[in-house]
Amino acid sequence: MIGAAAAHVPPTPPPALARxxxxxxxxxxxxxxxxxxxxxxxxxxxxxxxxxxxRVPALQGFTVATLFFEESTRTRLSFERAxxxxxxxxxxxxxSSSSLTKGESLRDTLRTIEQLQADLYVVRHRAAGVPHQxxxxxxxxxVNAGDGRHAHPTQALLDAYALRTALAEAGLPAEDRTRPFxxxxxxxxxxxxxxxxxxxxxxxxxxxxxxxxxxxxxxxxPPQLGAQPGVHVSPDLDAAVxxxxxxxxxxxxRERMGSSRLPSLAEYVHRYQVRQRHLELxxxxxxxxxxxxxxxxxxxxxxxxxxxxxxxxxxxxAGVPVRMAVLYxxxxxxx
Amino acid sequence: xxxxxxxxxxxxxxxxxxAHDLYVKDGVIEGTDLGGAVDQEVDADGxxxxxxxxxxxxxxxxxxxETKEDLASGLAAAAAGGFGTVVSMANTVPVVDxxxxxxxxVARAARVPGAxxxxxxxxxKGLRGEELTDMAALAAAGAVMVTDDGVPxxxxxxxxxxCHYAAELGLVVQTHSEDPSLRDDxxxxxxxxxxxxxxxxxxxxxxxVMLFRDGEIARMTGARVHLAHVxxxxxxxxxxxxxxxxxxxxxEVTPHHLTLTDEALAGYDPLFKVAPPLRRxxxxxxxxxxxxxxxxxxxGTDHAPHTLAEKQQDMLSAPFGIAxxxxxxxxxxxxxxxxxxxxxxxxxxxxxxGPAAVMGWPAPRLTPGAPADVTVLDLKTATxxxxxxxxxxxxxxxxxxxAFTGWPVATLVRGEVAYRRVEAAA
Numbered sequence: 001m002i003g004a005a006a007a008h009v010p011p012t013p014p015p016a017l018a019r020x021x022x023x024x025x026x027x028x029x030x031x032x033x034x035x036x037x038x039x040x041x042x043x044x045x046x047x048x049x050x051x052x053x054x055r056v057p058a059l060q061g062f063t064v065a066t067l068f069f070e071e072s073t074r075t076r077l078s079f080e081r082a083x084x085x086x087x088x089x090x091x092x093x094x095x096s097s098s099s100l101t102k103g104e105s106l107r108d109t110l111r112t113i114e115q116l117q118a119d120l121y122v123v124r125h126r127a128a129g130v131p132h133q134x135x136x137x138x139x140x141x142x143v144n145a146g147d148g149r150h151a152h153p154t155q156a157l158l159d160a161y162a163l164r165t166a167l168a169e170a171g172l173p174a175e176d177r178t179r180p181f182x183x184x185x186x187x188x189x190x191x192x193x194x195x196x197x198x199x200x201x202x203x204x205x206x207x208x209x210x211x212x213x214x215x216x217x218x219x220x221x222p223p224q225l226g227a228q229p230g231v232h233v234s235p236d237l238d239a240a241v242x243x244x245x246x247x248x249x250x251x252x253x254r255e256r257m258g259s260s261r262l263p264s265l266a267e268y269v270h271r272y273q274v275r276q277r278h279l280e281l282x283x284x285x286x287x288x289x290x291x292x293x294x295x296x297x298x299x300x301x302x303x304x305x306x307x308x309x310x311x312x313x314x315x316x317x318a319g320v321p322v323r324m325a326v327l328y329x330x331x332x333x334x335x
Numbered sequence: 336x337x338x339x340x341x342x343x344x345x346x347x348x349x350x351x352x353x354a355h356d357l358y359v360k361d362g363v364i365e366g367t368d369l370g371g372a373v374d375q376e377v378d379a380d381g382x383x384x385x386x387x388x389x390x391x392x393x394x395x396x397x398x399x400x401e402t403k404e405d406l407a408s409g410l411a412a413a414a415a416g417g418f419g420t421v422v423s424m425a426n427t428v429p430v431v432d433x434x435x436x437x438x439x440x441v442a443r444a445a446r447v448p449g450a451x452x453x454x455x456x457x458x459x460k461g462l463r464g465e466e467l468t469d470m471a472a473l474a475a476a477g478a479v480m481v482t483d484d485g486v487p488x489x490x491x492x493x494x495x496x497x498c499h500y501a502a503e504l505g506l507v508v509q510t511h512s513e514d515p516s517l518r519d520d521x522x523x524x525x526x527x528x529x530x531x532x533x534x535x536x537x538x539x540x541x542x543x544v545m546l547f548r549d550g551e552i553a554r555m556t557g558a559r560v561h562l563a564h565v566x567x568x569x570x571x572x573x574x575x576x577x578x579x580x581x582x583x584x585x586x587e588v589t590p591h592h593l594t595l596t597d598e599a600l601a602g603y604d605p606l607f608k609v610a611p612p613l614r615r616x617x618x619x620x621x622x623x624x625x626x627x628x629x630x631x632x633x634x635g636t637d638h639a640p641h642t643l644a645e646k647q648q649d650m651l652s653a654p655f656g657i658a659x660x661x662x663x664x665x666x667x668x669x670x671x672x673x674x675x676x677x678x679x680x681x682x683x684x685x686x687x688x689g690p691a692a693v694m695g696w697p698a699p700r701l702t703p704g705a706p707a708d709v710t711v712l713d714l715k716t717a718t719x720x721x722x723x724x725x726x727x728x729x730x731x732x733x734x735x736x737x738a739f740t741g742w743p744v745a746t747l748v749r750g751e752v753a754y755r756r757v758e759a760a761a
Contacts, residue, residue: 149535150533
């Protein structure tokens with residue numbers, strides 16, 4: 001269905017979806033069907049990106065502003081590429097290049113930026129909740145690009161997209177399109193306490209019908225996260241990976257080492273590094289995932305990171321089409 | 336100066352005394368239904384007339400942080416909330432750790448209308464927790480308690496010395512009982528909600544272990560230690576046990592810990608960011624039970640004003656504190672008394688006799704000769720909270736727009752009208 005004519009026809013998510021959601025702050029209020037629709041839209045976007053001219057006019061006339069109060073070149077570039085591929089204008093704002101000082105309230109910062117009249121703000125901040133706060137104060141749409149330990153919804157969406165695609169390619173497509181991860185188990189290992197990626201993935205994967213096991217050293221593994229349906233918390237990595245469909249290692253922040261939180265790098269590596277052995281305990285089709293950037297030989301053995309089971313490159317590649325789908329879905333509703 | 340409060344229902348710690356005209360003269364209660372000429376009248380028909388409240392815990396931000404609050408705005412806000420006496424905290428800039436600063440506060444407060452000021456002084460110099468303040472000189476200048484409130488006293492040895500010294504002087508020591516290392520960088524209650532929201536948590540254990548330490552040091556030194564803003568069921572349990580086993584401690588709870596839970600943080604609004612943090616519903620219910628059974632001695636507001644700009648920062652950067660002097664009584668009247676959970680007399684006791692007993696002051700009464708600090712309450716008319724009408728400089732509220740009953744319509748301090756409610760134009 002993607003032909004020459006389609007090059008100028010924007011892909012169309014279900015109309016109800018476009019109007020139902022003003023923001024993507026986390027997955028609260030996003031029913032499963034809307035999340036599946038986002039992944040389906042990302043499929044269409046991925047097709048767009050295979051064309052010689054990787055650009056559609058879908059968001060012409062819209063302006064997307066990236067507000068990165070905490071620097072992340074990779075995520076920012078991915079969003080900017082996703083906006084430009086749909087002909088949106090892009091403005092970049094980063095805390096280091098701004099006059100943002102400790103004295104200025106968040107609201108005043110937003111007031112200044114709003115004079116630039118963006119339609120959608122992509123926000124990253126070290127404090128959880130900043131995208132929610134900005135969403136209360138602006139008429140524009142807000143996409144959370146990572147807030148503290150809370151959420152990183154587009155990362156979770158691209159992880160889900162990459163895994164859904166990989167399972168389909170392995171001849172294991174979802175039996176029920178509306179619950180693509182039914183019967184699937186994702187293991188997330190590492191510093192869960194401080195990880196927005198873990199929280200967003202646990203939230204999304206379970207909404208898509210799957211089960212999530214969070215594992216890691218007990219001091220970094222909050223048992224309260226197990227209160228969500230479908231989420232289990234266990235410090236036993238070996239038990240967790242048995243029969244799992246995917247194993248995701250989280251980036252370990254070096255500053256946690258030798259702090260009161262963790263004894264030593266060697267001890268962490270010994271107990272929680274993802275190795276070939278773990279993948280052998282997992283399902284035959286199981287994939288290794290990582291949100292990047294990877295600490296090789298810390299949270300993951302290099303042979304696993306580079307091995308045939310690694311999904312890391314597909315995760316990175318999924319970033320642009322998934323973010324295109326998010327921007328498209330939120331902005332077309334505003335037309 | 337003679338003034339009559341006409342026709343109000345008189346109610347104080349000695350009981351319900353029926354509808355009477357209450358006369359005050361030259362700063363003291365003169366008597367009821369005396370008749371004769373007066374200089375001023377206040378119509379209290381249908382209202383409840385009761386001794387003005389005592390707040391042992393308010394941050395008035397003066398000196399140095401007058402953009403948040405100052406003596407004039409803070410004491411006016413207190414009177415508007417029905418309070419006749421306020422103990423101001425010492426975590427100002429500079430810290431109130433010097434007798435000259437105490438004397439200055441007392442002198443300036445005497446010149447502004449509003450509630451009476453009884454300042455607290457710092458327990459350690461600069462609130463640094465390293466050196467004791469000159470407590471005898473501070474008390475002589477007018478300080479009524481010592482406290483590093485806002486900053487827990489990390490060093491147990493220093494706290495012990497402070498308690499020995501305060502005990503000798505008969506000063507009340509007020510604590511901010513949270514273990515600083517366990518509290519760490521927490522901005523809300525640690526639990527399921529903080530984990531869901533991805534905000535750093537502050538566990539109830541940080542409060543419970545410090546209350547235990549502070550209570551045991553009260554016991555070993557004989558100091559009268561007032562355990563401020565107990566926020567959790569576990570903390571209250573420790574406090575109850577300390578009291579039952581004879582430690583000379585008293586317990587305080589705040590209006591917000593009696594009415595809000597950590598779920599209030601779900602919208603990431605720093606207006607609800609407060610230390611100690613808002614806890615779970617079970618904690619709220621335990622604190623309410625503590626009022627009913629008398630294990631709690633006093634309600635202290637922990638009025639902690641900040642500017643709106645400060646409160647519109649992100650959840651990690653925004654300062655802790657809720658400004659509540661003006662809404663405390665209506666809030667508690669509505670949520671506890673009108674809801675049938677607590678008798679009116681019990682709520683009043685925790686704002687009158689309870690705090691007075693903590694300090695060793697006479698119980699406030701409407702009897703002849705007693706200081707004429709009186710508040711007139713409208714327990715019937717429901718009126719919405721409008722932050723912009725606050726006399727406090729913090730014109731924002733977690734309860735904005737909520738309809739409460741129990742608003743003070745007038746407050747007398749030293750026999751003079753310190754506050755009179757102005758009805759908003761319809």
